[in-house]
Amino acid sequence: EPEVTQTPSHQVTQMGQEVILRCVPISNHLYFYWYRQILGQKVEFLVSFYNNEISEKSEIFDDQFSVERPDGSNFTLKIRSTKLEDSAMYFCASSEAWGEGDEQFFGPGTRLTVL
Amino acid sequence: KNEVEQSPQNLTAQEGEFITINCSYSVGISALHWLQQHPGGGIVSLFMLSSGKKKHGRLIATINIQEKHSSLHITASHPRDSAVYICAVPHSGYALNFGKGTSLLVTP
Numbered sequence: 001e002p003e004v005t006q007t008p009s010h011q012v013t014q015m016g017q018e019v020i021l022r023c024v025p026i027s028n029h030l031y032f033y034w035y036r037q038i039l040g041q042k043v044e045f046l047v048s049f050y051n052n053e054i055s056e057k058s059e060i061f062d063d064q065f066s067v068e069r070p071d072g073s074n075f076t077l078k079i080r081s082t083k084l085e086d087s088a089m090y091f092c093a094s095s096e097a098w099g100e101g102d103e104q105f106f107g108p109g110t111r112l113t114v115l
Numbered sequence: 116k117n118e119v120e121q122s123p124q125n126l127t128a129q130e131g132e133f134i135t136i137n138c139s140y141s142v143g144i145s146a147l148h149w150l151q152q153h154p155g156g157g158i159v160s161l162f163m164l165s166s167g168k169k170k171h172g173r174l175i176a177t178i179n180i181q182e183k184h185s186s187l188h189i190t191a192s193h194p195r196d197s198a199v200y201i202c203a204v205p206h207s208g209y210a211l212n213f214g215k216g217t218s219l220l221v222t223p
Contacts, residue, residue, distance in 0.1 A: 045210040056207055089156050104211065106158040
């Protein structure tokens, strides 16, 4: 069964460093998402991406964050200068189509620890 | 923003018990999602429903669009059902707004 994959599973970085989290969405999906979950808190939406551009972003997704689809398969989230509060689990998701009724499939997550 | 409230926050049950988790939301939607988060952190989609009831194995999800309420039921619960169950609703066409989750522990 097709699945969303994410690498790495765990990333440890020093405050101020840049990190890139990678995702491979399901191959025929057109819509891609990043969510994050700070330990002990609920999952929060960061950004959605379609047709090589951001379709929506939350207030969390400030200038320190960027997303890219560098090739036909990868979808990346970059954090330019990490802060302690960026420590969280980051989930990538993808869906086949747009709309409230379309199921999103989640990757296993990348646990980011900022020291 | 579509506010999502889940209850209970935590639930402990004995193996075999019938379990109900509730979800209420503030803005009318066309579909609601139930997800399961494993102890390791991974998220799995259980149901997406827009009306009535859906059943998958021992899991049943119902939704009342008019009352803005959904329930997730687990029949004959088992320790392997222990997980966090999350209700999520769209707050736009693209993003999901998640509830805080219900942490379920099923003991043998």
